[in-house]
Structure formats: C-alpha cells, structure tokens
Amino acid sequence: MHLLLVCLGNICRSxxxxxxxRMRLDExxxxxxxxxxxxxxxxxxxxxxxxRAIATAARHGVDISGLRARQLQPADYTRFDWLLCADLQNLRDVQARRPAAASARIELFTRWAGAEAIGDGAIPDPYTxxxxxxxHVWSVVDAAAAAAVRSLQAGRGPTAGD
Structure with a gap:
C-alpha cells in the first residue's frame, strides 16, 4: 500500500x-x-x-527535519494507492487535477483513517x-495515524470512499 498525504504547501500538515x-506504522x-x-x-x-512543525514532531519523538517539500505531480496519481488530503479545499484541488489515467483514490486523511476529529474532517492549517x-494539528494527525493502524491491524483497512 502506498499513501501520499497532501496539504497546501507540504511544510506543515502533510x-x-x-x-x-510512519511512527505508528513502524511501532x-x-x-x-x-x-x-x-x-x-x-x-x-x-x-x-x-x-514549528519540525519542533512539534520532535517533541513527540518524530524527526521530520530531513523531509523536503514537493508539489503533487501527475505521476503521483498512479504511483500511490491513496492521495489523502488535509482539508476539503486540498481534496477539491487534488480531484480537479486528476489525470484521465489516474488509479489512486482520493479522500480526506481523517475520513480515510476513520478519525474525523472535527466537523468536516479537515486538519486545520497552523501556518499563520x-x-x-x-x-493541535499534531494531536489530529497522530489520532488519525493511530486509527489507520488499528484498522489495518484488524484486517479492515481504511476503505473510506468504497
């Protein structure tokens, strides 16, 4: 299974x-x-x-300092099984860019994981x-990660959008 987490600039939420x-899957x-x-x-x-994202993750025992931002590419729609979006605008943008030959499924991360923490399942943008x-964002993404792992371990697997 190949998962791509998507937000606006790829420097905070995703x-x-x-x-x-990664931490939850590794554990x-x-x-x-x-x-x-x-x-x-x-x-x-x-x-x-x-x-601030690096410092927050580090406080929770996760090192994201080596990650580098990148923009969503057309090849991602076939390289990944799921494109998991941070909020509804990201979801709409990812769906709008979907190439005709795309095989990836698109969903909100929290909905896919079965952990809609807030009203519409969006992960709020902490940038400003x-x-x-x-x-708060860490608590939301970590809860979603934990829920996804529980589903995978139970053999159900996150299957939102089926």
Missing amino acids: PMAEGAL AGLRHVAVDSAGTGDWHAGDPSDR GGQDEFE
Missing part, C-alpha cells in the same frame, strides 16, 4: 501527518505501507518543513498561528 503515520510493524507527502502548491518545493495550533 509532513507532520507523514511523520506521525505496529506494518512495513508493507509506504508513506510520502506533497503539496498542491509549489511555493516551498525543496524547502524543509516549517521549523502559533505553537498551540501546531500542537
């Missing part, structure tokens, strides 16, 4: 989600699941994650906020 999901011994992240925009391509917003 790298934190990637780190949380569970689920090595058959590959995880990556990307952004719908290209503003930060090649840049490291936001320093402070440390409290980054901590």
Whole structure:
C-alpha cells in the first residue's frame, strides 16, 4: 500500500501527518505501507518543513527535519494507492487535477483513517498561528495515524470512499 498525504504547501500538515503515520506504522510493524507527502502548491518545493512543525514532531519523538517539500505531480496519481488530503479545499484541488489515467483514490486523511476529529474532517492549517495550533494539528494527525493502524491491524483497512 502506498499513501501520499497532501496539504497546501507540504511544510506543515502533510509532513507532520507523514511523520506521525510512519511512527505508528513502524511501532505496529506494518512495513508493507509506504508513506510520502506533497503539496498542491509549489511555493516551498525543496524547502524543509516549517521549523514549528519540525519542533512539534520532535517533541513527540518524530524527526521530520530531513523531509523536503514537493508539489503533487501527475505521476503521483498512479504511483500511490491513496492521495489523502488535509482539508476539503486540498481534496477539491487534488480531484480537479486528476489525470484521465489516474488509479489512486482520493479522500480526506481523517475520513480515510476513520478519525474525523472535527466537523468536516479537515486538519486545520497552523501556518499563520502559533505553537498551540501546531500542537493541535499534531494531536489530529497522530489520532488519525493511530486509527489507520488499528484498522489495518484488524484486517479492515481504511476503505473510506468504497
């Protein structure tokens, strides 16, 4: 299974989600699941994650300092099984860019994982906020990662959108 976590710039939400999901999968011994992240925009391509995202993940024992932002590419729609979006706007953008030959399925990360933590299942963007917003995002992505692992371990697997 190949999963791509997608947010706007790939410097806050999706790298934190990637780190949380990798940690949870590793703890569970689920090595058959590959995880990556990307952004719908290209503003930060090649840049490291936001320093606040790196610090937040580190406080929770996860190192995302080596991740570099990249923009979602047409090949991602066939390379990955699922494109898992941070919010509804990301979901709409990813769906709108979907090439005709795409095989990947597209869903909100929290919905796919079975952990809709807030109203519409969106992970709020902490970029213009402070440390409290980054901590809240960590709690949301970590809860979603834990829910995804529980589903995979139970043999159900996250299957939102079926």
